[in-house]
Amino acid sequence: MRYIMATHNKDKIIEMSRIIEPLGIEAVTDRDLGLELPEVDETGTTFAENAYLKAASACEFTGLPAIADDSGIVVDALNGAPGVYSARYGGEGLDDKGRNRLLLSELDGVPREKRTAHYACAICCVFPDGRAPITAEGEMHGVIATDERGEGGFGYDPLFVVGDKTVAEMTAEEKDAISHRGNALRAFRDILKGELGL
Ligand code: IMP
DSSP: OEEEEOOOOHHHHHHHHHHHGGGTOEEEOTTTTTOOOOOOOOOOSSHHHHHHHHHHHHHHHHSSOEEEEEEEEEEGGGTTOBGGGGGGTTOTTOOHHHHHHHHHHHTTTOOGGGOEEEEEEEEEEEOTTOOOOEEEEEEEEEEEOSSOOOSSSOTTGGGEEETTEEGGGSOHHHHHHHOHHHHHHHHHHHHHHHHHTO
16 A cells, blocks of 8 residues: 655655555655645644644645655743744744754843753544544654754754753664654554554
8 A cells, every 4th residue: 555655755655664564555755656645724723733734735736645744843841832833933934944043042041940841743644435534643852052062963862961962963763763753653553553453
């Protein structure tokens, strides 16, 4: 059975495929099908709602079961910001570096014990036969550093500290084992296994 991965992010496609292909599922992208998925307005107020919107749109467009993810960083001292707006924090003009600088300036003077945060990820699968969608969520908890460290990962990883390392200082395997996306994907795989009777 073919499932469409409703994302253009190569890292996400690799991570999703690695987890679901052992279930006998062929993970395909819109490019593999010679199509281009329509852009989806992420109007949800939760990660799960946005993941559902992306999966539902891809399922309707292709007629295949569709898997989407939505993720972001939730900072306690900023009342949960940037949250579902993580990719757009500070406006469209900022890149990852600019968003990290903005986050540091927003937390200027906030002591370490109040710099707690978590990454969150929701994975959703929508089926064309009308059966109920599957949603799974995962989190990774840490603290926002006072300066950037490390070359790995992406996005806010150089600022996100778990234990004594930033996520950007971890190997891909170390990150996968504890990350919000790894946790959500493993939970998703277990629910999907049940759904498919595997
Ligand atoms: P999405 O593609 O709409 O899910 O956007 C998620 C945004 O949250 C990304 O652009 C990053 O800024 C941030 N984010 C999500 N997961 C991670 C991660 O694992 N590391 C660093 N930043 C992340």
